[in-house]
Amino acid sequence: MTRKFDAIIIGAGQAGPPLAGRLTAAGMTVALIERKLVGGTCVNTGCMPTKTLVASAYAAHLARRAADFGVQVGAVTIDMPAVAARAHKVTLDARGSNERWLAKMERLTFLRGHARLTGPTTVDVDGEELTAPRIFLNVGGRAAVPDMPGVSEVPHLDNTDMVVLAQVPEHLVVVGGSYIGLEFAQMYRRFGAAVTVVERGDRLIAREDPEISDAVRQILEDEGIAVRAGANCIGFAPHADGVAVSVDCHDGEPVVIGSHVLLAVGRRPNTDDLGLDAAGVETDAHGHITVDDGLQTNVPGIWALGDCNGRGAFTHTAYNDFEIVAANLLDGEHRKVSARIPxxxxxxxxxxxxxxxxxxxxxxxxxxxxxxxxxxxxxxxxxxxxxxxxxxxxxxxxxxxxxxxxxxxxxxxxxxxxxxxxxxxxxxxxxxxxxxxxxxxxxxxxxxxxxxxxxxxxxxxxxx
Known part of the structure; x- marks a missing residue:
């Protein structure tokens, strides 16, 4: 038997729940499907736990500088299990708040399971068929694992692993010199780890102007973080002390030995097992769902919001996607993604x-x-x-x-x-x-x- 709704939302990240709230408030029946954790990346493995860890790292850094402010303290030590538990509690509290909100939402059917499109108006959820004239995809993304020599032969971490890590690595090697990698690099240096950042490009955060990149690098190096830019031959091999990371940079040793390796080289959309072909939904070369200025896909009645559409990779852009779709559908407006200032x-x-x-x-x-x-x-x-x-x-x-x-x-x-x-x-x-x-x-x-x-x-x- 097919269950009928006015709208189906796949994914309970930053855009899905508030969209469900607007649609149900407008009198629509809505099915919201989530196969893993309510709140998406931000709540569970991104913004909230990482910024909580950043706050702990800042507290440790400031405590070590106490004498600069005329304040005397004892030796500063890190209780990493307590640090990790604090971050996890922030995640649990936020996730729980979202779940309680959804549970009270009238006209909402919240389902847990793996949703796949089976047509332009139909969705399969673990063998149960749903149908609606409006379908919204908010499936987010995950850490990319690059096709680098030896990467499958060694243990490695991604951002999901890092936010629950309850130990301080002896030597953390961060592969990737952009936002995620640099935040973890500094926080774990402040927690007491030796840290090396390996970046294929000639400078960190290459999207920024050179003097900004240089200043960021100087900030990190002043704290004792080694930066190996221009790493044009990154590879991995098992080592008695952890993992040997080959870098082949112009200066310095060609191999760095790390006890732990964090891969922070980008993210990929969760679109490969969504059944997009069955509905005729188009994607780009990177797997992002192609959308127009109003976030509609090439298939009438299907929209894509958040990280999976390639039009922004941030919590605030995902939430703004919801705002644009809701304003256009329910408020008679004509909001456009192109009007958004990044x-x-x-x-x-x-x-x-x-x-x-x-x-x-x-x-x-x-x-x-x-x-x-x-x-x-x-x-x-x-x-x-x-x-x-x-x-x-x-x-x-x-x-x-x-x-x-x-x-x-x-x-x-x-x-x-x-x-x-x-x-x-x-x-x-x-x-x-x-x-x-x-x-x-x-x-x-x-x-x-x-x-x-x-x-x-x-x-x-x-x-x-």
Missing amino acids: GYALYIDPPLGRVGVTQVQAAESGRPILVATRPMTRVGRAVEKGETKGMIKIVADAETKRILGAAILGTGGDEAIHGILDMMNADQPIDVLRWAVPIHPTVSELIPTVLQSLAPPSADPKQA
Whole structure:
């Protein structure tokens, strides 16, 4: 017997449950299917547990620096089982809250199982057939395992393993010099592990401008993290002390021996066992579901939200996908993904807050641009906190006088960046923010000052 609904949602990540809430509130009957854990990556293996671990690592780091603030403490030690238990509790609390919310949702049928499309309006859940005129795919992604020599012959970890690791590795080798890898690298260095970051590219977080990448690398190296960039021949082999990781870099030893190896080289969408072919849903070369500006697939009545659509790999973009779909379906709006201004953060310490395009990307447009930077050593709030590493960088259009992008690498950068993000979303000219009167002492108060220093790149006052 086929069960009929007004809508079917596959996946209970960041977009699925709130979409179910909007649809059921509008009077629709909804089936929400989850084969593993409610909350998706963010709640279970991503944002929440990792940022909880980051907080523990920061506490240890600050305790070691106590004397810098005139505070005397004893030896700082790490109780890793307690650290891991704290992170796990945050996950359990968040997941439980979501499950209780779904359980109380009227007109919602919540099913646990593996859902597969069997047609453009039908879904099989472990042998039971469901049908609906609207189907929403929110299946997320998982860590990618690269096809590197020897990778299948050695034990290795991914982000899912790391958030429940209850021991401090003797030597953690992180393969991948981007967001996930660098956050774990710093936190475990602060927990007491020796850490080496191996990156195939010539620099870390290559999407950023070179001076931002260089500053991030310096922050990590100042804490004793070894960075092996330009690793053009990464491979793995068993070793008596763990795993031998070949790097073949221009400088340094060609092999690094680690007790543990973390693979942080990207993620892949959970679309390979979703039955997309049966419904005629198209994907790109990386397995992401192809969607239009309203997040609809090529099949009428099927939408894709979150990491599986390749239009954003963050919790906030997944949630915004839900907002776009709900606004268009239920509120008569015409919201578009292309109108979204990209923003994200790297949660090392100090954090990097990013919005819009980089200087390199802006220059590629061919339009005249303005650039300004200011080191955090000249930000009073950073000096007062004794956290002066990093910089503020803003890129603007010389003709329209609109901010095109910004990076705040420094204490509070992940929060301060929102003042710029809001101005960009409001499509306001530079002078509007230039004449704002921000609160002292904050990091944000320096943004108007930096804007005064905007100049063509050739005359960019690097230390303005």
